[in-house]
Amino acid sequence: MILEYVFSMKVNNIQDIKRPEGTVVFVTGVTGQDGSHMVDYLLSNTSASIVGGARRLSVENHANIKHLQGEPRFQLVNFDLTDSHSIYKIIEYAKPDYFINFAAQSFVASSWDFARQTWECNSTSILDCLEAIKRLKPDCRFYNAGSSEEFGNVSYEPQDENHPARPRSPYGASKAAARTLIKVYRESYGIYAVQGWLFNHEGPRRGEEFVTRKISKGVANIFDSIVNNKPVEGIELGNLSAVRDWSDAEDMMDAVWRMLNQEKFRTDWKQFSPVSLYNTDVKVLSKHIKDYVVGSGEKHTIREFVEKAFDVVGIHGAWMDEGKYEYFWYNDGPRPLPSNECQLVKVNPKFYRPAEVEVLRANADKITKELGWKPKTTFDGLVEKMVTSDLTSLNPVV
Ligand code: NDP
Ligand code: GDR
Numbered sequence: 001m002i003l004e005y006v007f008s009m010k011v012n013n014i015q016d017i018k019r020p021e022g023t024v025v026f027v028t029g030v031t032g033q034d035g036s037h038m039v040d041y042l043l044s045n046t047s048a049s050i051v052g053g054a055r056r057l058s059v060e061n062h063a064n065i066k067h068l069q070g071e072p073r074f075q076l077v078n079f080d081l082t083d084s085h086s087i088y089k090i091i092e093y094a095k096p097d098y099f100i101n102f103a104a105q106s107f108v109a110s111s112w113d114f115a116r117q118t119w120e121c122n123s124t125s126i127l128d129c130l131e132a133i134k135r136l137k138p139d140c141r142f143y144n145a146g147s148s149e150e151f152g153n154v155s156y157e158p159q160d161e162n163h164p165a166r167p168r169s170p171y172g173a174s175k176a177a178a179r180t181l182i183k184v185y186r187e188s189y190g191i192y193a194v195q196g197w198l199f200n201h202e203g204p205r206r207g208e209e210f211v212t213r214k215i216s217k218g219v220a221n222i223f224d225s226i227v228n229n230k231p232v233e234g235i236e237l238g239n240l241s242a243v244r245d246w247s248d249a250e251d252m253m254d255a256v257w258r259m260l261n262q263e264k265f266r267t268d269w270k271q272f273s274p275v276s277l278y279n280t281d282v283k284v285l286s287k288h289i290k291d292y293v294v295g296s297g298e299k300h301t302i303r304e305f306v307e308k309a310f311d312v313v314g315i316h317g318a319w320m321d322e323g324k325y326e327y328f329w330y331n332d333g334p335r336p337l338p339s340n341e342c343q344l345v346k347v348n349p350k351f352y353r354p355a356e357v358e359v360l361r362a363n364a365d366k367i368t369k370e371l372g373w374k375p376k377t378t379f380d381g382l383v384e385k386m387v388t389s390d391l392t393s394l395n396p397v398v
Contacts, residue, residue, distance in 0.1 A: 008060040009069055012077045014089040020049035020073075026094055028053040031101035031127060033205040033249050034145065036064035038100055041253035043073060051094045053086075053103065054078030064205045078293040079103075082121050084128040091136045098260055100143045101129060107209060108149060111171035112354050122174035123181070129194060130185040138191060139282045141260050143183075146195035146291065148245070148360045150176040158245075159362035161197070161293050168355040174199050179291070194259045199295030199362045202382060203249040204389035209304060211237065212246065212386060215309050220390035221311040224346060232341040238351025240308040240326060241303045243359040245295040248377035248385070258371040262289050265371045295362025296375050301319030306345055309381060317344055324349045 025042055029035035030052035039050050052065065056078050077094075081103040091099070103113060104122050126144055133140050149172035151154045151159045165176040175195075197315040206213035218235035225232045258265045263285055279353050301377045303319060306328060310317060315333035319326060328345035330337050367373045377385070 004151035004264055008062050009065065009076050010146035011054065011056075011060075012075055014077055014086065014093055017075065017090075017093045018049060018076055019095050020091065023048040023076045023098075024051065024094055024096045025049070025098040025100060026051045026053065026090060027100045027102065029104065030054055030065055030076070031061050032064065032102060032106070033203060033207065034201075034252070035100075035102040036205055037203070037249050038102065038253050039065065039068060039074060040254065040398050041250070041257065043071065045254075045257070048098075049073050050075075051090070051096065052076050053081075053090065055080045055103075081125045082117075084125075084132070087125070087128050087132045088136065091132050091140065095137060096140055098141045098143070099129065099133065100256065100260070101126070102145050104145060105171070105174075107207070108169050108171045108207075108357075109351075109353055111169050111174070115170040115377060118170050119174050119177075122171070123177040127181050130181060130191065131327065132194075133191055134185065134189050138189065141282070142191065142193040143256055143260050144177075144178055144182060144193070144195040146179055146197050147172065148197055148199040148293075148295065148362065149357060150179065150197060151360065152311075152357050154357075154359060157359060158297060158361040159197075159293065160363040161291065161366060168357050169353070172357070177291045182291075186286050186289070190286045192260075192282045192286045192289060194289055195291050196251055196256060196259050197291065197293045197362075198255070199245040199247065199293075199360060200248040201247040201252045202386065204386055205249070206386070212383075213303060215302075216383070217390045218345075219306075219309040219313060219315075219387055220394055223315065223334070223391065224394050226315070226337065227332040229335075232337060232344070234343050235306075235345045236348035236351065237302060237306075237345060238347065238349070238353070239348065239356055240306075241358070242356060243301050243361070245297065245299055245300045246305070246379060246382060247294075247296045248382050251375040251377055252294060255292070255367060255371070255373045258367070258373055259289075259292055262371065267372060268370045290366075290370075292368055292371065292373075293362050293364050293368035294373065295360075295364050296379070297362055297364055298379055299359065299361040300379060305383060308383040309387050310344070312384050313391070315344070323347070
C-alpha cells in the first residue's frame, strides 16, 4: 500500500525575507511545472539566490519543490500575484535582479469558467508587476510567460514572431493583453521586460488535467491494471484531432534565461551593435531586446500522443468510429482483455471547448539563430519520460 502524505516546506512571509548577497532571482509559480523547473535550472546554471513565490492554500501542494528542502540558495515565500501589495513588498524586501513570472491561471479550459479571475491574474497583475518594477527597481529584468495560445485561430503555419494575435479563449486574450502592456512599459520606461511565446511544454510535473499528463497517467494506470489483473478503466478525452507542438518543459527554461540575458547570447549583435549594448545599462538594452517564439517545430495530434504513450508500455490498439463516438480499442498487450474493458480511450464531448485552437506549430528559427537555443528532448523521448514517471509513482522503489 502506498502511504500518501502531504509534503510542505517552510514558507516565509515577505517581510521576513532578507535579501541575499549577489544576484537574486524571484520566481513565481514555483509549485507549478515551469516555476519548479526554473528554480532547478538556476541552481544548476547560475550562482544566483532564488526566492520562490507560492500562494497560501489550505492544503499545501509542494510536491514539485520537495527536493529543494534544505537548499541554502532557495527560500520560499507566501506570494499572491493578484495581490498588488504582495508584488510591491517582494520587490521592496528581496530587491530582485530578475523577476520571472510563471504564476497564472494557466488552464485554457477553465478560462471560460473563470474569465474574470483569468484576466485579473494574467493581465491586471502584469500591469501591477510592471508598475512596481518601474517605481521600486527599474533595473530589475522581468519575464512574463507568454503563450502560443495568443496566436489562437492561426492564419499561417508554422507561427513565428510576426504572427498576429488571434486568441480563441479568455486565457489567450489575457496573455495577449499582458504582451501589449510589456511592450508599452519597455518602450515608455526602458524596462527590460520580455514575454516569450512558449508553445506547449510538458513533463512529469505537468498538472494532471492537461491532456498529456492525463494520457500518461491514464496509460500507466491501464498498464498497471492489466498486469495486476485489475479491472481496466479507460481514459476520456475531448478533441482528438487538435494538433500541438510539444516540448520538454526543462528545455524551455534555458530559452527563458537566454531571453532575459540577451546581451550575453545574441549572435546577431556582434556584427553591428554599438559597444554600449554590452554594458549593463538596462535602458539601452531594453531598446534592442526581443520576444521570441519557442517550440520544437514539430506537430502531433492528441491521437498520436495516445498511441505513443501506449507503445511505451507495449500496448497496441486501433481507432474506431469518428468524432464524438471515436474510441481506441485494445488489440494486444500483456494479456487478453474481456471486451467490456477493451475501450482504452473514448471521447467525452464534455471535454470539448467552446472554441478550439486546432493547430499550433512553432517556427523557432529566430531564437535558435540569435540566442543559440535548441531543444534536447524529442517527442518520443518526452512521451516515454512522462509514462515512465507515472508508472514509477504507481510502483515506487522503496
Ligand atoms: P502550472 O499551472 O503548472 O503553474 C502555475 C503556477 O501559478 C502554480 O504554481 C500556481 O499555484 C501559480 N498561481 C496561480 N495563481 C496564482 C496566484 N494568484 N498567485 C500566485 N501564484 C499563482 O503552469 P505551468 O508551469 O505549465 O505554466 C507556467 C506559466 O507559463 C503560466 O503562466 C502559463 O500560462 C504559461 N505557459 C505555459 C505553457 C505550458 O505549456 N506549460 C505554454 C505557454 C505558457 P498553485 O499551485 O497554488 O495553483
Ligand atoms: P492547452 O493544453 O490548452 O494547449 O494549453 P491542454 O493540454 O489543456 O490541451 C491541449 C489540447 O488537447 C485537447 N484535449 C484535451 N485537453 C485537456 N486538457 N483534456 C482533455 O481531456 C482533452 N482532450 C483533448 C484540447 O482541446 C487542446 O486542443 C497549454 C497550457 O499549458 C497553457 O497554459 C499554455 O499557454 C498552452 O498550453 C500553450
